[in-house]
Amino acid sequence: MSAAPPTAVIEQHWKRNLAVCVIGAFTTIVAMTLLLPFLPLYVEHLGVSDAAAVVQWSGVAYGATFFSAALTAPLWGRLGDRYGRKLMLIRASLGMAIAMSLIGLAENIYQLVGLRLLAGLLGGYASGATILVATQTPKERSGWALGTLSSGIMAGNLAGPLIGGSLPPLIGIRNTFFLAGGVIFVTFLATLFLMKEAPRPKPKADAKATASRRPWELITDRKPVIAMFVVASLVMFSIMSIEPIITVYLTQLHTENVTFMAGLVMSATALASVLSASRIGKLADRIGHRKVVIGCLTAAATLLIPQAFVTNAWQLVALRFLMGVALGGLLPCIAAIIRHAVPDAVAGRMLGYSTSSQYVGQVLGPLTGGYLGGHFGMSIVFIVTCVLMGGCAMAMALMPRSMGN
Template sequence: MTAQPPTSIVEQHWKRNLAVCVLGAFTTIVAMTLLLPFLPLYVEHLGVSDPAAIVQWSGVAFGAPFLSAACTAPLWGRLGDRYGRKLMLIRASLGMAIAMSLIGLAENIYQLVGLRLLAGLLGGYASGATILVATQTPKERSGWALGMLASGIMAGNLTGPLIGGLLPPLIGIRNTFFLAGGVIFLAFLATAFLMKEAQRPRRAADSAKPATIRAWELIPDKKPVIIMYVVASLVMFSIMSIEPIITVYLTQLHTANVTLMAGVVMSATALASILSASRIGKLADRVGHWKVVIGCLSAAAILLIPQAWVSNEWQLVVLRFLMGIALGGLLPCIAAIIRHSVPDAVAGRMLGYSTSSQYVGQVLGPLTGGYLGGHFGMPVVFVVTSLLMAGCAMAMWLMPPATVAD
């Protein structure tokens, strides 16, 4: 009888919880990505005048929140297990609302980087919402619910750059941050007052602690798992090394409305990834996930080369869209290979490590792209990223796993 109240709460409120989580994840992802089209312009506005320094500081500022998020994600996960997921979502939404508003008040580049670090430190709404939906939804509807949440997250990645391209010319860069903070605050209010979380059952004080599982010792063939962590990091690296410098690149192409076109270029990649993910996933189920990852890496590497020498912005839009098709199939296939390569008992933990490896790419990508673009020119960023992806595809082709995940 003691288990009935939590079950009742789940059955009564899971749809409302899902709606709140989709809203919160969408708004926070939009807030994290909307500054991409105008980030170099904001860096210049804050007093950085040297073109190479603008590109480099743009990469540092964009990668900063992913660094702090990677460092604090395990802490928020443990606190969520102890005190509840709703409390962590309240913390993340309120913290993001404050951080985004303060970014609009930054007076120099160091304050901007520090506030971006703060945003990553306090954020994590989307990952927390995923765990809450997975645990607070009836099992027979959990797949649909998680799919809806994933759609909200992808929609945020698609919408953020477009909003960031449209709003600054209309209301100003600083007011754009204030507006984003206000929208996230609405998500905070919805999370605090509309969400109902079932209490987690507590372990009795005299019960024995569960035995510690040594995850790596249970994996018979560690090679495919390790390779997939490298690929996951490289996928995010390839995206993040390019996007923070796209605005500067478009300026060099003498684009008329730079911020709007930068938003279109970035959104084209996200839109293509959304459209291709499920279709490439079905293809991988038929021909094998390992082969599809090699194919997607190779296609992305090839498509990066002509991006280095486009003559107008629409050529870049088309090439980024085509590259997004290839990138869309990578992360689902990576997750499938890891899932098929490890025992059920440690699958969640190993997939969590995959997320951490993506954080590594999200940090190193902007830093590397900013440095190379600022010191050696924009084409070098595309060429180096292409060589890395081609090298990874070659390594996978030369080192197939003992049992390929199909």
């Protein structure tokens, strides 16, 4: 009996693949973000006593994962093209399970930073799942499938800080990492045994010739694409420059149950983004993506100012929620502008570079926030981020009006 053609395999298994990818992306994103509420406490537990050093090392430890992920993402993408997406997801889930468990065994700050680098080096499940779902789902259902996967990723960003704020008081910090590693190991087993990837046809000669060309050579107007890379990086910078210092900031506000409130503050941004992303995306389709990007950047910059002067935790929760509404509309608009600005042959690679740009923001944000917060006070972090976002909005407003419309 002859083997089933690739289209038949896709039709038969894509829903199960999607379910595995959603669960896997959710669990790995939770694992990457759950340590945020208690990271400064863990850094202090590992022997860092100076308050400024605690804040700075927290930024370094958190940003380390995204630094190594940004460096290795193109490599894993290329290996996935050659050896299969499922194999990359198996690698990422097993690697993350091992790395998260080892983080719970760290005995000093250098081991923590090194293991966070390892987690980024071995990770990449969510990005790999996005590519697999895009290529292994029937075209008429791909939009819904990718939207479902995106909801799982955003839910992970929402649940991670909440889980990280709730578990350590119950089971301890180290056991929280062990539990996260165990959950991701279940994801590894599900990916290994339940996922079925359809074989890909061999590329034709003309496709090989197109793939061998440099992607920038195929783009007639590069300014919108480069601008969106900058905005994508800045969006993640604006989120991550604040989150590593939130626990210390709440401590200065004399907040009770600091880890829980820190998780609530961080999750408020993700929750608002989940609620607003699709609605703002529809608005952008109607009035133009460029206008929405400028409006969202301006709103986010404005909301950063009062965050520097809050007097209690609930004020910060409300302001971070409102800022999440603005930030939720940015990433879908960025992707739309890039798709419209580049030919289909390089759209995937350009969107991949956009993801790498977000990783850059996730690296620079914690480093900058930790340094400024530790040496100049917490309020200056909000002000500097506000200036950057406001400047980006102004630069976007001065660009040609045809961009993104």
